[in-house]
Amino acid sequence: MTTTAGEIDLRGDEPLYTPPEERIPFRSVDPADAWPLIGAGLSSLCLTWLIYERLTPLTGTIGFGIAWYATFLLIAWFVARANHDKLRARDQVVRIVMWSGGLALIVPLVAILGYIVLKGYHALHASFFTKDERFVGSLDKGTSGGARHAIIGTLEQVGIAMCISVPLGITTALYLNEIGGRLARPVRTIVDAMSALPSIVAGLFIYTSFVVVINHGQQNGLAGGLALAVMMLPTVTRTSEIVLRLVPGGLREAGLALGATDWRTTRNVVLPTARTGLVTAVILGLARVIGETAPLLLTIGGSRFVNWNVFKGQQSSLVLFVYNIFHTQTTAEQWKRGWTGALVLILLVLVLFVTARVIGGRGPAHIGRIKRWRLARKGLA
Amino acid sequence: MTSPSELDPFETHTGRPRSMPAPPPPSPPPAFDNTEAAPVYARFTDTDTMTLPPDPFIARPASRSAGITAQNVSAWFGDHKVLERVSLDMAPNRVTALIGPSGCGKSTFLRILNRMHELVHGAALAGVVELGGTDIYRGNLPVTETRRRIGMVFQKPNPFPTMTIAENVVSGLKLSGMKSTRSYAEIVEDCLVQAGLWNEVRNRLAAPGGSLSGGQQQRLCIARALAVEPHVLLMDEPCSALDPTSTRRIEETIAEICERITVVIVTHNMQQAQRVSQSCAFFLAGENEPGRIVESGPTERLFSEPEDTRTLDYVRGRFG
Incomplete structure (x- = not known):
């Protein structure tokens, strides 16, 4: 006897209800691995701060960021190694590198676009498309004339x-x-x-x-x-x-x-x-x-x-x-x-x-x- | 000075030698109104194996079949010789099957028959190939006209992805610049019926050719090849990627079209060769040797009492 999902079977002695099928979510990343990652991020931040501010005379924001990223990868590797075998740990670290590569590409792109939009929309009027620079001088307002x-x-x-x-x-x-x-x-x-x-x-x-x-x-x-x-x-x-x-x-x-x-x-x-x-x-x-x-x-x-x-x-x-x-x-x-x-x-x-x-x-x-x-x-x- | 048409032994698109008298005109159509002649194509609708007797009211086009003959054909790819002195006579209105293990030159031989071999870089050829008595390599027949008269169906179904089903069928007319007196719609229906695909696609002729299943795509390719009215149809393992039902459909189609067209089919399937062909040729290539025809003749004889022990071993499935 077959019953489709959600249908009540009236042919049996007591009505049977078959619940609709539950779909299995496919996961490629174990959520249990996310918390150690956050921990690795925080601890590497602390470690880098310690190195920069207390132990060495190093300064500079870019250097700090790079040092943070390097320590983060190192700690992430050790955490993954503590929980999994070598193959899986390596897979996790490479996955982090790939993700950060994607982010590193998107962030500057969005930053450039956003910066230009922020800077450029002030003078964006209809006149920008209808006028030229014929009567525009150095003392005129930025919105005068057009392109x-x-x-x-x-x-x-x-x-x-x-x-x-x-x-x-x-x-x-x-x-x-x-x-x-x-x-x-x-x-x-x-x-x-x-x-x-x-x-x-x-x-x-x-x-x-x-x-x-x-x-x-x-x-x-x-x-x-x-x-x-x-x-x-x-x-x-x-x-x-x-x-x-x-x-x-x-x-x-x-x-x-x-x-x-x-x-x-x-x-x-x-x-x-x-x-x-x-x-x-x-x-x-x-x-x-x-x-x-x-x-x-x-x-x-x-x-x-x-x-x-x-x-x-x-x-x-x-x-x-x-x-x-x-x-x-x-x-x-x-x-x-x-x-x-x-x-x-x-x-x-x-x-x-x-x-x-x-x-x-x-x-x-x-x-x-x-x-x-x-x-x-x-x-x- | 001879005009090109005098050199042409056939009247283009009829395949009838000029010396032969014209066939008697087809009998007048039946007097009754046959607009509701749906059962005419009933044999293509059902998937069971029942075959109805031929309907006398279906006007079948006259045979345009022409024989194709290969004499002492040898072929090379660069310095590598793949075929040596192959001679084979493929009689009109018959199905000739080419069998043999992989790499013995069957497909190369088939491609030589419609001048596709020369498209491969470094390919070379010796010997004579004649279509109805005209040498296709040395004669005056242009290569495009040769290929139009000797159609080909490939191993992998290759409908044109940018065209609809109907466009795919008539694409050959446009590509070869062929003029037809019939309307496109008529040709589409006729060719799809011949290829046994009409009833499956009649309601979606405007769908893309690639939206069909593999077996249907292959039958679409057969319909496309038939639309340019070839005299010979070459088929290079047309069923190797298809399920049994599609295979059976295509075999039915072959049996149907060989009344009008010469068919040459390459196959790896012994049963298929036995089922569809009347003549058979067994190709074999020794180790580091070019392919040769070991034996050829009527299919029944080749499969029941071959002269060569290697043929016997192959058809019994002992090697290859």
């Missing part, structure tokens, strides 16, 4: 860089991975070398080859975009190549076995399968260049008012805006705008990342509304 010219400049320059390096990078990655001719090895080496190129050299290269030779010394947004493209290209290429390599060879063979040409297989099978990864490649390339100041210093010239034209006249950019404010201004009131510029730059990166994820970041098996409609029109859904 419209810099935001436009950043978007245009990064847009140019993307338009150049994304097609070029993905094509190169396809060459390296799908064709892999005799030149594949030297190309890969050059791309690797390019990714280690100092950003000021990229700026210098565009300055000497494009600005001086072709543009007759005129700095403009296009030159900035080109310099950023030089920085972005290796990142996009290498990441795309890795992503394309992850596409199972069986899918390529399936395409070819159906009588497809190499290009059709690449376009209809390989690229769609790798789409999510390729979006990641573009995002990584974007992240690489959006905060670059050095290539822009020599190429865009800087400007205090809006210039939409990337082919003529100097432009500004958010990073250059921030750099110039801290470089030339001397008062905290003026620095406020710089902090806001940094905050807007971070927000811009966030918006671009989210947009890229929404456009192309779904899993390969995801079938969107547009695709469903197209299929229905063909009678395939």
